[in-house]
Amino acid sequence: MNDTPKETMIAVIGGSGIYDIDGLEDATWQSVQSPFGAPSDDILTGRLNGVKMAFLPRHGRGHVHSPTSVPYRANIDALKRLGATDVISVSATGSFREDMAPGDFVVVDQFIDRTFAREKSFFGPGLVAHVSVAHPTCPRLSEACYSAAKDAGINIHKGGTYLAMEGPQFSTLAESKMYRESWKADVIGMTNMPEAKLAREAELCYASVAMVTDYDSWHPEHGEVDVSEIISILTGNADKGREMVRRLPALLGAERTPCEHGCDRALEFAILTAPDKRDPAMVAKLDAIAGRVLG
Numbered sequence: 001m002n003d004t005p006k007e008t009m010i011a012v013i014g015g016s017g018i019y020d021i022d023g024l025e026d027a028t029w030q031s032v033q034s035p036f037g038a039p040s041d042d043i044l045t046g047r048l049n050g051v052k053m054a055f056l057p058r059h060g061r062g063h064v065h066s067p068t069s070v071p072y073r074a075n076i077d078a079l080k081r082l083g084a085t086d087v088i089s090v091s092a093t094g095s096f097r098e099d100m101a102p103g104d105f106v107v108v109d110q111f112i113d114r115t116f117a118r119e120k121s122f123f124g125p126g127l128v129a130h131v132s133v134a135h136p137t138c139p140r141l142s143e144a145c146y147s148a149a150k151d152a153g154i155n156i157h158k159g160g161t162y163l164a165m166e167g168p169q170f171s172t173l174a175e176s177k178m179y180r181e182s183w184k185a186d187v188i189g190m191t192n193m194p195e196a197k198l199a200r201e202a203e204l205c206y207a208s209v210a211m212v213t214d215y216d217s218w219h220p221e222h223g224e225v226d227v228s229e230i231i232s233i234l235t236g237n238a239d240k241g242r243e244m245v246r247r248l249p250a251l252l253g254a255e256r257t258p259c260e261h262g263c264d265r266a267l268e269f270a271i272l273t274a275p276d277k278r279d280p281a282m283v284a285k286l287d288a289i290a291g292r293v294l295g
């Protein structure tokens with residue numbers, strides 16, 4: 001695995017309420033083994049308008065994983081092993097903005113990571129690496145999601161900061177007000193971190209489409225978050241999400257050129273451990289993630 005793949009494979013990670021996608025040609029659920037453990041579920045693969053697609057339900061079919069127990073490393077490693085070039089997260093989020101209303105979509109471009117009980121890196125003792133996540137999402141992929149959603153008639157906002165909390169409980173009122181008023185976050189969820197950081201370490205382009213389901217707890221006219229309301233908004237949005245995904249292959253194309261923003265070269269100068277000090281077991285485990293630079 002020494003070169004940038006030449007063929008696009010769009011991987012969609014579906015969040016709460018999204019456990020399947022339809023319309024793929026040659027659709028097959030595949031079991032993918034990863035040295036980082038079992039992914040959340042088998043991965044649905046196929047083609048859409050001639051472009052390779054993969055779909056992974058983040059919480060597993062039947063929603064078996066909590067935001068903390070989602071095997072983020074295994075998921076990203078398995079998608080990379082399958083040949084994914086672009087990863088699109090579709091997630092349920094609360095909103096801190098009056099104008100980002102339930103039913104709207106937001107193309108997230110920044111994150112505040114408040115998670116604390118998850119493995120956040122593929123690297124560690126024996127193979128140390130530091131990648132930049134100053135710009136954690138891929139502008140080209142994000143733009144494609146925005147255009148696809150616009151064309152599908154979705155009310156979508158370009159850019160927004162996603163506060164990633166540990167969960168599984170929703171925020172207190174004081175937290176909700178602090179995230180909104182002091183930290184200026186736009187949306188809140190429990191899963192995009194460390195997923196976005198891991199995608200960057202894996203040299204995958206990553207975009208996040210937040211589906212707004214509620215106003216968290218800050219809004220004086222909307223009260224507390226209620227999961228049944230979230231699911232009813234998500235169910236109403238399912239067709240919109242599918243329409244957006246259906247338009248992506250035409251926008252991204254089957255032939256993959258290097259990412260102009262460098263997502264696919266994030267590890268170029270990131271590994272600090274000297275070649276003779278590298279742990280051979282770590283090097284072997286990172287064959288898919290870092291094989292391009294480890295040789």
Ligand SMILES: CSC[C@H]1O[C@H](OP(=O)(O)O)[C@H](O)[C@@H]1O
Pocket residue numbers: 014015016058059066067090091092093167189190191192227230
């Ligand atoms: C069902 S409400 C809380 C749950 O939904 C979101 O999951 P995802 O990002 O996978 O759509 C949120 O982050 C929580 O995990």
Ligand SMILES: Nc1ncnc2[nH]cnc12
Pocket residue numbers: 092093094095165170171188189190213214215216217225230
């Ligand atoms: N208000 C909220 N907080 C955290 N995660 C969410 N997912 C959907 N709504 C949410």
